[in-house]
Amino acid sequence: MLSTQNPDTRSSEVTYWFKAAEVSAFPEDGGACVKYQDQQIAVFNFTRRNEWYACQNMCPHKQQMILARGLVGDQCGEPKVACPFHKKTFSLITGENLNGECYEIQTYPVKVEDGFVYIGISE
Amino acid sequence: MSSSPAHPQRIVVIGNGMVGYKFCEKLVAKAQPGAYQITVFGEEPRPAYDRVHLSAYFSGTTAEELTMAPVSWYEEHNINLHLGELVTGINAASKIITTHKGLEVSYDKLILATGSSAFVPPINGVEKEGVFVYRTIEDLDAMLAYAPKARTAAVIGGGLLGLEAAKAAMDMGLTTHVIEFASRLMPRQLDEAGSETLKKKLESLGISIHLNKSTTAILGDPGVRKMTFADGSELNVDMLIVSAGIKPRDELAVKAGLSVGPRGGILVNDALQTSDPDIFAIGESALHGGMIYGLVAPGYDMAETVVTNLVGGEKTFKGFDMSTKLKLIGVDVASFGDPFISEPNARTIVFEDRIKGIYKRVNISEDGKYLLGGILVGEAANYNMLLQTVQNRIIVPPDAEDLILGSRGGSSESAGAGVLSLPEEATICSCEGVSKGTICNSIKDEKLCDVASIKKCTKAGTSCGGCVPMLGDLLNATLKEMGQEVKQVLCEHFQYSRHEILDIVKVNNIRTFDELISHHGKGDGCEVCKPAVASILASTWNELILKQATIQDTNDRYLANIQKGGTYSVVPRIAGGEITPEKLIVIGQVAAKYGLYTKITGGQRIDMFGARVDQLPDIWEELVNAGFESGHAYGKSLRTVKSCVGSTWCRYGLHDSVGFAIQIEERYRGLRSPHKLKGGVSGCVRECAEAQSKDFGIIATEKGWNLYICGNGGAKPQHAQLFATDLDTETCLRYLDRFLMFYIKTAEPLNRTATWLNKMEGGIDYLRQVIIEDSLGICADLEREMEFMVDTYACEWKEVVNNPELRKRFQHFVNTPEPDPSINFRPERGQKVPVI
Ligand SMILES: Cc1cc2nc3c(=O)[nH]c(=O)nc-3n(C[C@H](O)[C@H](O)[C@H](O)COP(=O)(O)OP(=O)(O)OC[C@H]3O[C@@H](n4cnc5c(N)ncnc54)[C@H](O)[C@@H]3O)c2cc1C
Ligand code: FES
Numbered sequence: 010m011l012s013t014q015n016p017d018t019r020s021s022e023v024t025y026w027f028k029a030a031e032v033s034a035f036p037e038d039g040g041a042c043v044k045y046q047d048q049q050i051a052v053f054n055f056t057r058r059n060e061w062y063a064c065q066n067m068c069p070h071k072q073q074m075i076l077a078r079g080l081v082g083d084q085c086g087e088p089k090v091a092c093p094f095h096k097k098t099f100s101l102i103t104g105e106n107l108n109g110e111c112y113e114i115q116t117y118p119v120k121v122e123d124g125f126v127y128i129g130i131s132e
Numbered sequence: 133m134s135s136s137p138a139h140p141q142r143i144v145v146i147g148n149g150m151v152g153y154k155f156c157e158k159l160v161a162k163a164q165p166g167a168y169q170i171t172v173f174g175e176e177p178r179p180a181y182d183r184v185h186l187s188a189y190f191s192g193t194t195a196e197e198l199t200m201a202p203v204s205w206y207e208e209h210n211i212n213l214h215l216g217e218l219v220t221g222i223n224a225a226s227k228i229i230t231t232h233k234g235l236e237v238s239y240d241k242l243i244l245a246t247g248s249s250a251f252v253p254p255i256n257g258v259e260k261e262g263v264f265v266y267r268t269i270e271d272l273d274a275m276l277a278y279a280p281k282a283r284t285a286a287v288i289g290g291g292l293l294g295l296e297a298a299k300a301a302m303d304m305g306l307t308t309h310v311i312e313f314a315s316r317l318m319p320r321q322l323d324e325a326g327s328e329t330l331k332k333k334l335e336s337l338g339i340s341i342h343l344n345k346s347t348t349a350i351l352g353d354p355g356v357r358k359m360t361f362a363d364g365s366e367l368n369v370d371m372l373i374v375s376a377g378i379k380p381r382d383e384l385a386v387k388a389g390l391s392v393g394p395r396g397g398i399l400v401n402d403a404l405q406t407s408d409p410d411i412f413a414i415g416e417s418a419l420h421g422g423m424i425y426g427l428v429a430p431g432y433d434m435a436e437t438v439v440t441n442l443v444g445g446e447k448t449f450k451g452f453d454m455s456t457k458l459k460l461i462g463v464d465v466a467s468f469g470d471p472f473i474s475e476p477n478a479r480t481i482v483f484e485d486r487i488k489g490i491y492k493r494v495n496i497s498e499d500g501k502y503l504l505g506g507i508l509v510g511e512a513a514n515y516n517m518l519l520q521t522v523q524n525r526i527i528v529p530p531d532a533e534d535l536i537l538g539s540r541g542g543s544s545e546s547a548g549a550g551v552l553s554l555p556e557e558a559t560i561c562s563c564e565g566v567s568k569g570t571i572c573n574s575i576k577d578e579k580l581c582d583v584a585s586i587k588k589c590t591k592a593g594t595s596c597g598g599c600v601p602m603l604g605d606l607l608n609a610t611l612k613e614m615g616q617e618v619k620q621v622l623c624e625h626f627q628y629s630r631h632e633i634l635d636i637v638k639v640n641n642i643r644t645f646d647e648l649i650s651h652h653g654k655g656d657g658c659e660v661c662k663p664a665v666a667s668i669l670a671s672t673w674n675e676l677i678l679k680q681a682t683i684q685d686t687n688d689r690y691l692a693n694i695q696k697g698g699t700y701s702v703v704p705r706i707a708g709g710e711i712t713p714e715k716l717i718v719i720g721q722v723a724a725k726y727g728l729y730t731k732i733t734g735g736q737r738i739d740m741f742g743a744r745v746d747q748l749p750d751i752w753e754e755l756v757n758a759g760f761e762s763g764h765a766y767g768k769s770l771r772t773v774k775s776c777v778g779s780t781w782c783r784y785g786l787h788d789s790v791g792f793a794i795q796i797e798e799r800y801r802g803l804r805s806p807h808k809l810k811g812g813v814s815g816c817v818r819e820c821a822e823a824q825s826k827d828f829g830i831i832a833t834e835k836g837w838n839l840y841i842c843g844n845g846g847a848k849p850q851h852a853q854l855f856a857t858d859l860d861t862e863t864c865l866r867y868l869d870r871f872l873m874f875y876i877k878t879a880e881p882l883n884r885t886a887t888w889l890n891k892m893e894g895g896i897d898y899l900r901q902v903i904i905e906d907s908l909g910i911c912a913d914l915e916r917e918m919e920f921m922v923d924t925y926a927c928e929w930k931e932v933v934n935n936p937e938l939r940k941r942f943q944h945f946v947n948t949p950e951p952d953p954s955i956n957f958r959p960e961r962g963q964k965v966p967v968i
Contacts, residue, residue: 034946038646038656039682041946049945049954057646057656071192074698074954078686082658085624091659093686093694095192098659111196 023118023129032124040090042066042077043128050117050128051077053101055088061119062101063128068092069112076114140169143442144229144239146219146384148174150183151415151431152245153200158439160209167443171212171237173219173229176268179203184428184595189272190300198269222388224408241410243438244385244398248378248416248424253288257350263372266297275373279304282371286310286359288347289375290317292458297373298339299462309340309367311347311359313376321456321467325484326507329491333463333510336489342367378426380417393419402448404438412438421451428595429563436565453562455519457512457598462847463489464512469505469522470495478504483536485510492536494518496528503528503535516602524558560602563595568606575610583607622881623660626653630806631878634668643673645683657683664881667768670804671876674924676931677804678938687766690942691928692748695741697955697966700748702728702740703765704755705801708775708793708813709736718758726751729963735772735810737763742964744951749939752929761927762802768882769804773797773811776820778832785815786832792861793821796830799865800872802925806879806888809872810844824852827885828868833857837864841871842889842896850886853896856904869918870903870911877914 029043035054043050049066066076071094079090081101088101098107104114118129143159145152156170174180181198189198196202206213214231221230228238250265252258262282264275279285285301287294290312301308310317316327317334331341346362350372359367380397391399391407397419404412404420413419414434416426425431430452440447455468471493474480478495485491490510497504503521508514518535521528528535554560556569574580574589583603587593593600621627626649628636633648642648645665649657657665662683670677681689692700704719719738723730726747728740743751752762765771773796776782778789793813803809812823813830823829829840835858843852856867879888892898901907932938944952957964 030946036682036941042944044945044948044950049952052946055656070194073696074952075686075694078689078694080659080662080683080685081656082625082662083656084658086655088656089658096659110194111199111202 022131024132025130026120026127027130029126029128032121032126035126038081040077040079040081042074045128045130049074049077051079051090052119052126052128053077053081053090054126055081055101058083058088060088061121061126062088062090063117063119064090064099064101064104065115067114068094068097069106069114070095070097070110140167142238142240143168143170143243144237144241145170145172145243145245146229147245147247147381147415147417148172148176148180148213148215149245149247149415150180150200150428151247151435152243153180154432155243155245155414155435155439156206156209156211157201158435159442160211162439162443169212170210171214171239172206173214173217173231175216175218176270177216178269179206179213179215181269182595183267186266186269186272187296187300189269190276190303195269219384222384222411224388224390224411227410239410241412241442244406244411244413244417245415245435246381246384246413246417248380248426250374251377251379252374253347253376255347255350257352257356258374260350260352261355262352262370263350263356263374265374266293266300272300275300275371276304278371279306281355282306284309284369285371285373286367286369287373287375289377290314290341290343291320291375291377292318292456294373294375295334295458297375298334301371301373302337302339306371307340308338309342309369310334311342311345311361311367313344313346315344317341317343318458318465318467320454321471322465322507322509323472323493325482326465326467326491326493326509329484329486329489329509330463330465333489337462378416378424380419380424382417385413385417393422397424402450403441404434404449414438420449423451425452425454427452427454427456432563432595433565453519453523455522457515464508464510464515466508466512466515467506468515468519469503471505471507473504481533481536483533494532494535496532500532501527503532506536508536516599520554520558520560520602524555526553526555560606561590561592561595561599563598564591564593566590566592571603571606572610575607576614580607581611622664623658625649625655625657625661628652630664630668630880633665634672634877637665637668637672643669643675645669645680659685660881663688663768667804667806667881671921674802674921676926676928678928678932678941681941690745690748691762691766691932692743693766695966698952699742699744699955699966701765702743702748702751702755703733703737703763704760705763705797706737706772707797707801708773708790710775710790710794715758715760718755718760722751722754725754727964729965736774737772739765742957742966744944744955746943746949746951749933749942753933756927756930756933762929764802764928767802767804768807769802770797770800770809770811773813774821774823774826775813776815776818778813778815782815784818786834787815787837789813789815789821789830789832792830792837796865796868799922800868802928803872803876803921805872805876807882807884809885825849826852828852828871830864836860839864839867841899842885844884844886846884850890853889855896855900866915867903870914871899873914873918874899874902874910 027045035041037056040051040053043052051064051066053062066074068076073094079092081090084107089098091098099114104116106112120127180200218232219229220232228236230236250267285306286309287298288311290310298308298310316324317330347359348362349360350356351358356372382392382396382398385398386392398406398413398417400413400418400420404414406413415431434449437447437449458465473495481494483492492508494506495504502525554568558568560568571590578589580586586603593603636652663685666683686694723740729742731739733739773793775789775793779785779787810826811828812821812826814821814823815832823831824840825843825845829852831838837859838857839855840852841855843850875885956967958967
C-alpha cells in the first residue's frame with residue numbers, strides 16, 4: 010500500500026527507493042536518522058498530519074548532524090523542523106530556511122509500503 | 133532633466149557597503165522599471181553586510197546572516213554587481229571609471245559610497261604580526277585565527293568601536309586592556325562622571341582601562357609582545373586591535389580632482405553633490421557641513437536624499453543627530469542630543485548611584501520646557517523615549533527629574549503613555565526614517581499583530597534594532613486604541629498565555645500535547661509551544677517525560693545536555709555538593725571507561741562530556757547501579773542547591789548548611805519549571821555558597837534562616853532580595869514550597885524567577901502578601917500541589933535504564949547500530965574535546 014507522499018518533491022525523478030527501516034522505528038510526531046551510503050538522512054513521522062518527510066540530517070547553520078532530533082511543527086500550515094541547537098527552522102517541503110536566512114536543506118520524497126519506510130533517491 | 137525610457141540612465145555605484153546597498157534598494161523601489169541601468173563595484177569579496185552587527189559574528193551569527201541581500205537579489209533587480217573589484221580611476225571629463233582588472237564603464241551619474249577604513253596611527257611597530265583592525269569580516273576571521281595563540285589583548289582606542297572590540301576580545305577568552313589617549317572613555321559621547329561610571333563597570337567585567345596613555349611603540353618579533361607608552365610605562369600583550377577612529381576613503385576622489393576636506397572626506401553640498409555635479413558621495417566617505425558621520429542612519433538618509441532627487445523629487449540632507457547607544461558590551465551606555473551643553477545655556481539634572489553603577493544626566497533648556505540632550509550609563513531603558521523627546525521638542529514634565537528617575541508614583545502606565553504622547557510625525561526608526569504615523573497606520577490598515585510583521589511591512593527596526601522595544605509599545609498601544617485586547621500568547625498555535633494553558637490542562641485533566649492542541653489550539657505545534665506544554669504537563673502531572681519524547685527539547689528527549697558536535701554530557705546529582713569517596717571513584721571509573729571529559733561545575737558537581745547518544749543508557753546503568761540518580765542538568769528544573777561546609781566543620785558556621793541544602797535539593801529534585809532553578813544555603817553571613825545569586829538562597833542567622841529569592845547570575849546578574857528573616861526550618865520550607873509553585877504556575881516560559889518578579893505588579897511586597905499572608909487564599913493549594921510533586925518523584929534515568937523499549941530510542945541511526953561517524957575528538961590538556 011502506498012500511504013503517503015511528500016507532496017512537493019518530484020517523485021517522478023526518483024531513480025531508487027532506499028528501504029530505510031520499519032515504520033515502528035520512527036517515533037510518532039518525531040524524527041530519526043537513517044544512514045544511506047555515506048549520507049545521513051533525517052526521516053520524520055509526522056503522525057498528526059499523517060505525512061512523512063525526509064531531509065538532510067546536517068543543519069547548515071553550524072554544520073551539526075542533528076536535524077533528526079529536532080522538533081517538528083508547522084508555520085502557518087507549512088510543515089517544518091526546528092534545529093535543536095539554535096532553533097533555526099526549515100520547511101520540510103521545500104527545505105527553505107523559514108527565518109529568512111540564505112541557506113536551505115535538501116529534502117527527499119518518502120513512501121511507506123508494507124510497513125517499511127522508503128526514501129526516494131534521485132541520482 | 134528626466135531620462136527617456138528608451139535610454140536608461142547609467143548609474144555607477146562605487147562601494148557595496150551598507151550605504152551603497154541601501155542606495156540600490158531605495159533606487160529600485162522608487163524608480164520606474166527600466167529607467168536606470170545600475171552597476172555596482174565592491175572591493176570586498178562578498179555582497180554588502182551589516183557592519184553594525186559585525187560583533188555578532190563572534191557569537192555564531194554567520195556571514196550569510198549578516199548579508200543585507202544575497203547576490204540573487206541584485207540579479208532579480210537587474211543590477212550589475214562586480215564583487216572583489218576595486219575601482220582605481222575616475223575620468224570625470226569623459227565620465228568613465230576604470231577598475232583594477234582594467235574594466236571601463238561609462239556613467240551618467242556616479243555615486244561614491246566608499247565608506248571608510250580604520251585609522252591606524254603611525255606608531256612604531258603597527259605592521260607587526262598580531263596587530264589587527266576591526267572593520268570587515270576578513271579582519272574578524274584573521275583575529276579568530278590568531279586568538280588561540282594569544283592570552284592578552286589590548287585595544288587602542290576607548291571610543292564606541294574600541295569598546296566593542298574589547299568586548300569581542302574578552303569573548304575570545306583573552307585578558308583585555310583598553311588604551312585611551314584622552315582622559316575619559318567615549319570622549320565624544322560621555323562626560324567625566326559618565327566615563328568614570330562606565331570605567332568602573334567595565335573593570336568589574338574584567339576589562340582593564342588605561343586612560344591618558346599615548347602609545348609610543350609596539351615591540352616583539354615577529355609577533356607583538358609589548359607596548360610602550362609616553363609616560364614610560366609598558367604593557368605585555370600578544371594581540372593588539374587598533375580602533376583609533378576612521379579615515380574616510382577619499383583616495384579615488386582626490387585622484388579624480390574632486391574637492392576634499394583638509395582632514396579627509398569628500399566635500400558635498402546639501403544634495404550630496406561633490407565638486408562635480410554628476411558625482412555624489414554618500415555614507416562615511418562624505419564630508420557634509422564639516423562632519424564625517426560614522427553612523428549608519430545618516431548614511432541611509434544621504435542615500436534617500438540622492439535617490440529622491442534622481443527620480444525627480446526634492447530633498448536635502450540637513451545634518452543628522454549623532455545620538456547613539458552602545459550595544460553588546462554588557463553595560464548600557466547611551467548619549468543623545470547635546471550631551472555636554474551646560475550652564476548658562478541649559479540646566480542639568482544628574483543622578484548617580486555608585487552602588488549599582490548608574491549615571492544619568494539630562495540637560496534641560498533654560499526655560500525648563502525642552503530636553504536638549506543627555507547621557508545614560510548603567511541603565512538606558514528609556515533611551516528611545518528620551519531621544520524622541522529631544523527630537524520632537526516635547527514639553528518635559530514639571531518635575532523634569534522624572535525623565536531619568538521614572539515617575540515614582542508606582543504606576544507602570546507612564547511608559548505606554550510615553551509613546552502615545554509622541555506626535556504622528558515623530559521618527560521612531562531613524563535608520564530607515566519611519567515615523568510613528570506610518571507605523572500606526574500600517575498596524576491598523578494591514579492588521580498587523582506582531583513586531584515581526586511591522587518590521588516586514590514598514591522596514592522599521594530592521595537595521596540597528598534600537599527602536600524594536602518602541603515598536604512593541606506602539607503595537608500594544610495601537611491595538612488597545614482599536615479596542616483589541618493585548619494578549620501575551622504562547623505562539624501561533626495557542627491563543628493563550630502559559631498561565632491560562634496551565635489552568636486548561638488542570639481543569640480538563642489533559643495529559644497529552646495532542647489532546648491539548650486538538651481541543652484548545654490549532655495547527656501542529658512548534659518548537660516554542662511543544663516544550664512549554666511539556667513543562668506544564670510535567671509540573672502538573674509529574675509523569676515520565678519520555679512518554680511524550682517528541683514534544684521535549686532535545687535535552688529532555690535524551691535526558692542529557694547536547695554539546696557542540698552532537699555529543700551529550702552526563703551529570704549525576706550530587707546533592708548539596710556532598711559526595712563519598714566511593715562515589716567519587718565510580719565517577720572516575722565510568723568517565724575513564726567511556727573516555728569522557730570531566731569538569732567540576734559551578735554548581736558543585738561533576739560534568740562528564742563527550743558521550744554519544746548510544747552510550748548514554750550504558751553509562752547511566754553503571755551510575756544508577758552505584759546509587760546515583762539524574763541531576764536534571766538537561767531540564768528546565770531544579771539544578772543544584774549549593775552549600776558551604778557549615779557548622780559541622782567551619783568555626784564560623786551557625787547551622788548545618790550542608791544538611792539543609794541536601795534536604796532542599798532532594799525535596800525539589802526533578803521539579804519542572806518555566807526555567808532552570810538554582811538554590812544555595814550558607815552557614816553564616818560570610819555567604820560562601822553565594823546564596824544571594826540564586827533563585828532562592830538561605831543564610832543562617834543566630835535565630836534561624838534568612839530567605840532570599842529571585843536572584844540569578846548569568847549575563848544579567850541580579851541579587852536575590854531578602855524575603856523573610858529568622859525563619860525556622862519548617863516555615864522556611866513551607867514558604868519555599870509556596871513560592872516555587874506560585875512561580876511555576878504564573879511565570880511565562882523561559883522567564884527566570886528574577887525576570888518574573890521584575891515584571892510582577894507590586895513586586896516583592898505583593899509576593900510577600902501572597903506567600904506569607906495568603907492574600908489570594910491559595911497557599912493551601914500551592915502546598916498540596918508541591919506535596920504531590922515531591923511524593924511522585926521518580927528518577928528518569930532509572931526508568932530508562934530498566935526499560936528496553938525506551939533504551940532502543942538512544943541510537944544515532946535507526947537502520948544500523950553504528951555510531952555517528954561525524955563525531956571527532958582531539959586531545960587537550962590530557963583529555964578529549966570535540967573537533968568542530
Ligand atoms: C564594528 C563596528 C560597529 C559599528 N557599530 C555601529 C553602530 O552601532 N551604529 C551605527 O550607526 N554605526 C555603527 N558602525 C558604523 C557603520 O557600520 C558605518 O557607518 C556604515 O557601515 C557606513 O556605511 P558605508 O557604506 O558608508 O561604508 P562601508 O560599510 O565601509 O562600505 C564601503 C564599501 O566600499 C568599498 N570600497 C571602498 N573603496 C572602493 C573602491 N575604490 N572600489 C570598490 N569598492 C570600494 C569598501 O571595501 C566597503 O565594502 C559600526 C562599524 C563597525 C566597524
Ligand atoms: S546548528 Fe542548527 S540552528 Fe545552529
